[in-house]
Amino acid sequence: MKMLTRRGFAAGAAVLPVLSASGVLRAAEPDLGGLRNLASGATPIGPDERRARIARAQALMKAHGIGAVLIESGSSLVYFTGVMWFRSERLTAAILPVEGEPCIVTPFFEEPSVRQTLGVAADVRVWQEDEDPLKLVAGFLRERKLDARPIGIEETVRYFAVDGLARALPGAKIVSANPVVRGVRMRKTAPEIALMQTATDVTIAAYRWTWPRVEKGMKPADIAALMNAATRHLGGAPEFALVLIGPAAAYPHGSRDPQVVADGQIVLMDCGCTVQGYQSDVSRTFVFGSASAEQRMVWDQVRAGQAKAFAAAQIGTPAGAVDDAVRGFYASLGYGPGYRLPGLSHRTGHGIGLDGHEPVNLVHGETMRLAEGMCFSDEPGLYLPGKFGVRLEDCFHMTATGPKWFSVPPISIDAPLG
Template sequence: MNLPVSAPRISSEERLQRLARLRDTMAMQRIDATLLGSTESLRYFTGLVWHPSERLLGAVITQTEIFYIVPGFERSRVETLPHLPGEIRVWQEEESSADLVASLVPQNGILALDEVLPLFVYNALAGAFGADRLVDAGPLIRPLRARKSPAEIAIIQYAMNLTLEVHRRTHAMIAPGIAASDVVRFIDEQHRSLGASAGSSFCIVSFGAATSLPHGADGEQYYCPGDAVLVDTGCRIDGYHSDLTRTYMLDEPDAEFARIWSIEREAQQAVFDAARLGAACASLDDAARRVLTEHGLGPDYVLPGLPHRAGHGLGLEIHEHPYIVRGNDTVLEEGMCFSNEPMIVMPNRFGIRLEDHIHMAAEGPRWFTEPAKGPQYPFG
């Protein structure tokens, strides 16, 4: 694998462009300010990364200013962190952060709220503003974050390439008797060695019947010859996630495993083929389920079959909009990125999830990683 010497980064200029688009939308909807909490949207627009706590730390975005809302004793730390220029407004322990936010919004003005702000923040703001002056910022922010820029796609591609190499190394090291926890530890070490400084952002390693549990089993497992192997892992590069799953057998698979693996790959390909600019997200989920029902699996969420949605958006959050799920009439647009993982579960026997991701280019869908070749050949 030949990764570039350094991963791509998001520039301050791009963040300013994002703010300009947010402000345009705010103006069209007559919204005076938007409050971002300690969320991925704060990182997306300002570059400031902060973990949420019981104290509000965020930013108020107006048409002309960024005001950082900061607990007084955290000011010196915030000043040392990367973020777009803006005025830092502090609130002390006995003061109300909601009153501070209210002082930055015109009288009777409308404030849009980051959709993942905690309830205690909303309750305080409702007391300071009145609930009728608070609106959901989700409809403003989600469409902006869902359409990735070339720089974002390049970072995700870098992270996917890195995790794919980790998968290759993991496939080569699994041997009879190895513990799943040792494989998880190895995967974390390999992510770190390849440049993901925080290691794995998550990791599921399952053997045998445990592969039929979509998010893995509790307790230790040990690989035995003839077991199915499911590895689902990822990392973060400049905040952006990778997320890849491979399911395979190291030994010659039996006929039933090979048959279900082929159906899974057929369903995954059907999702890709249905991914066209302007297509509804729901139509991709429908395409996967049609394949399964044609082979006598399902229908709907019935097992043996596909127990969950066919995919999820990916970016600064590992699960974000757009969701590839029944009933979602969101249409695919250039720049959207999402997983393709119509898992097949055979209860108490095995499960097969092949997860690759797609980004929508001007010419149509593009794989971030080449899909697996066969039940013994997990790489393209």
């Protein structure tokens, strides 16, 4: 058996030097060919799944007395109809009626493109450049005799669309569609969870490939480039690759200060990808070289905080109680209190699915009770301004008997990938 170095090369093997993105002279990276596509067998969301989503939404509409729901381009449009379309000043939207097929409203010249991803039977209505698309929406509601019922608005719909609908349907009662859209989307089904699991598997595999290739003198962009290259080769679409080094790791979403890998420095990575649109979100923190006693202590405290959150996340528990469990534990160690620094300055976790951040959050005061199918990040970092920060982040989904990890947290700063 050949002796391998930390970077995976055979001891004594000839390696050609190359310049990294930051201009640091380093050894050439091994071929990505050793990585296999983990997402090649992923099953896309099909028509039956989308029809079931619409049926669940319609049941919630009846329960809440809502006649129809207006949805703009974005993740909710993809979720219910499959239509993958960008937002612009030209409205493309869906109306989900309390009964029957949905209606898609889109510009005339965009209809062929919109139909390419339409995944359910729908009434497609087009508008010309000199027409008002909200009049088409109003016309559909009148035809279905829904104009006298409350109209639910998906929470990301832009004001011009809401205002236009109100003008096209004077007297219409406009209400929030959160009880419907959130009510369906927050509870993930088995096909969704399978795609999120694959996305997480890709991210973990990319971490395992990237970590031993981090070298002294690298900048965040160098490390992110390695992570993204591995992610693509493993079958994921890179979504983000945040890398924070040394004191910059005390800022959860980064710093403009120069950062370079050096002996004894914390390297915090927060990375994710998508598979068939579904997201992963995993953070890992390690030390280049030998960790100090303080770095080890804080890393272990964060690991314990993450475990506290996971244990608190039980069916029927208010989401805010998960955050409270962590914050109380950290306060007992002398951090905070609350969101003060040094300590945990952000929520313990967020919902995740088609969007990287979805309702609801694991945050103080959130009363929504955890239910089967809900998915969350668990990331109770600790941040020490002027020194460093540590964040360990793994996502979990709620089963009938409690939480289940998408990725298993590491247990030691010496083995930061488990």
